[in-house]
Amino acid sequence: MAKRTAIIDIGSNSARLVIFEKSSHYGFHLICEQKSKVRIGEGAYEKEGYLQPIGIERAFLALQSFIYTIEKYRVRKTICVATSALRDAPNGKVFVRWIKKELGIDIKIIDGKQEAKFGAIAANNLLPLNDAITIDIGGGSSDMALIENGKIIDTYSLNLGTVRLKELFFDKECSLTETNAKAKAFIHKELERLPSHFRHRLAVGIGGTARTLSKGVMKRSGHPLDKLHAFTYGVEAWHDYFERIPKSSAKGLKKFGLKKSRYDTIREGTLIFTEILSHIGAQKVISSSVGVREGVFLEQMLRDEGLTFPKDINPSVVSILDRFHPLIKLEQKNKGKLKIASRLYAVMQEEIRDEKRYRSELNWALKLSYIGEILNVYSSHQTAFYIAIQELNYGFSHEEILLISSLLRMHGKELLYEPLIEEYHLLLPDETSLLWLSFIYTLTVFLHENSHAADIDFSYAEKTLTITSDQPLYLAREKIKKLEKPVPFAIIIKDRNRIPKNKELGI
The missing domain is CATH 3.30.420.150 (Exopolyphosphatase. Domain 2)
Structure with missing residues (x-):
């Protein structure tokens, strides 16, 4: 399929142009949208369905403008469909032939x-x-x-x-x-x-x-x-x-x-x-x-997939990672973050007691955790929030979008960002749930980015969380010490630290 595809939709009321860009096999995003209220069917329903000159002229001018935009964006493939106004019109096919001759656009009249x-x-x-x-x-x-x-x-x-x-x-x-x-x-x-x-x-x-x-x-x-x-x-x-x-x-x-x-x-x-x-x-x-x-575009994109994305694929997430994740190729090979979070979320159920109901949202947030860094390292968490809340367009409810985006924003030693909670509280989980999810998310990111693909496990007993790692967690220790906890409990880290001896340095 072409990297950039233009879709023109001629309806009774409006004509629209959209241009989609593919970023990978399952990733795509909208890069251009134009609309003209051509009302091509104006006056037709009282004239036995015949298209009238006023609507025909507006449609021609709109399509002519669309061609200029398509050329500007260097689109390789254009698909144009027309709906009820043209299929109902006795002179609809004459209009289609005229547009093909004058503008070179092939219009496909589709039935209802x-x-x-x-x-x-x-x-x-x-x-x-x-x-x-x-x-x-x-x-x-x-x-x-x-x-x-x-x-x-x-x-x-x-x-x-x-x-x-x-x-x-x-x-x-x-x-x-x-x-x-x-x-x-x-x-x-x-x-x-x-x-x-x-x-x-x-x-x-x-x-x-x-x-x-x-x-x-x-x-x-x-x-x-x-x-x-x-x-x-x-x-x-x-x-x-x-x-x-x-x-x-x-x-x-x-x-x-x-x-x-x-x-x-x-x-x-x-x-x-x-x-x-x-x-x-x-x-x-x-x-x-x-x-x-979007349906016309997806029919082309998913023609070999049974017209549906695989169950574990979200096109918005794929597109965001394609465009904003500096470590995407490495992350695709390394599933460590999700494994760490899954183990931690399970172990802490003794305290959380939510039956891991937010596991999906937590995993999506972890997959997106580095998306802000490509634009701004020092404000990466704020940047990640804005990218996610704008670009998580497909396949999520508003509650899921807000929770995923909020977890990206809350990363740091403090678990909750109060202005965000205040603004979106109607769509977010209760504060206790947010505290625990933010803790799981943040601790997972700390461990993953400082563990060099270590095998990390957890246990929780007598108000103590024990973190065991087969690799050093030296850089993660200080961050974890400062990390706020939803309830009082201790954190013990058991990792493998080996410092080679050197008599000249006295060690």
Whole structure:
């Protein structure tokens, strides 16, 4: 696969360009994103689906600009897909031929089921879930996929889109009450087509409508982490908030704390979203900042992997290590840190008593423990925190992201960094758990970076932790002496120190 791949997604409402760069076999990151609100389907739903000149012209200009960006980034491979507006349009194929002739872009028109599959591939790989229903509301369609046990079981496409509802109902000169009633009836009739097995407690919100609503919920709930991807909320708790949005006038939308750029279609989108959530019995929504574009990319990247990453691989972690870990090749060969932490965490269960519930987060933090040093040795722990909190985008919940990042920040003789605890306490474990995890993490790093691949073991009895090593731990001793402990206990180090005799020096 090419090192840099550009994906263009032409939807009914927007055209987007993303450029991904591969850093290794399983590592990748986004290096460019551009968007244009082309509204290629504007006016089409009242003109028997035919694309109209105003939308065609905007789409051409956006695609022309995308080409300049792709050339600037020296992209080797470009994939362009188009969704409902072009597949519904009788003149869609004429547009595709025209763009190929004038701009050299090959546009692949995908059907609704394929669109749903791409969204599901992205969600299945890049969100912390095993079972869910994805809901991707576009301008012309709502595309859904059923995921069970990490497998895409079925996909379906409904003729429910924000632009479609806007032109058919909300742009008419009717009262809002009448508009909502007619639009709801239209939605319910379309939902009757959805197969009965599309039922699940967890819904994945993909696309502009879902993102806008999630941001509104985050803002109103005072959510401390400014990251949309994997943000989760309860449907019932926000039912009234969602119910009021479609009933609002366009001018009244500002009171809901939503992005102004979404005012033109958010009422239609919210109505579709809430009715689908109700129909499938969803109780929770997990927000996705990935969708069709990431799915198209991952289909190429994982075509020989069954369209899923191996279970022990997290692409965000791989990408961070590829870019920010100065010792990555050495670390890949040396699993010592994880072995030390595993033994220590097990031995200290007599005090911790958490059944090692945070073992996964602890291991991820240890894998990332040196990522700050490549940018700033003297503030490496602060740097590592900021890298992790920004770049741990895929496959983790917000609670997991905060805990992993916080462990990176807390490394030092003091176990807790109070300003961080105060800011993110809603998403972090209780303070006692944090103290123990920080102790395990910090002691593991001290021992590993100063032990030269030693075989280190632990025992704990009568309030004494004994550390046994087959190699010297001289440099680690002073750091360990100063290390804060969650509760009072002694630490004894039994290592192998050999000083050769020298009579001239008196030893």
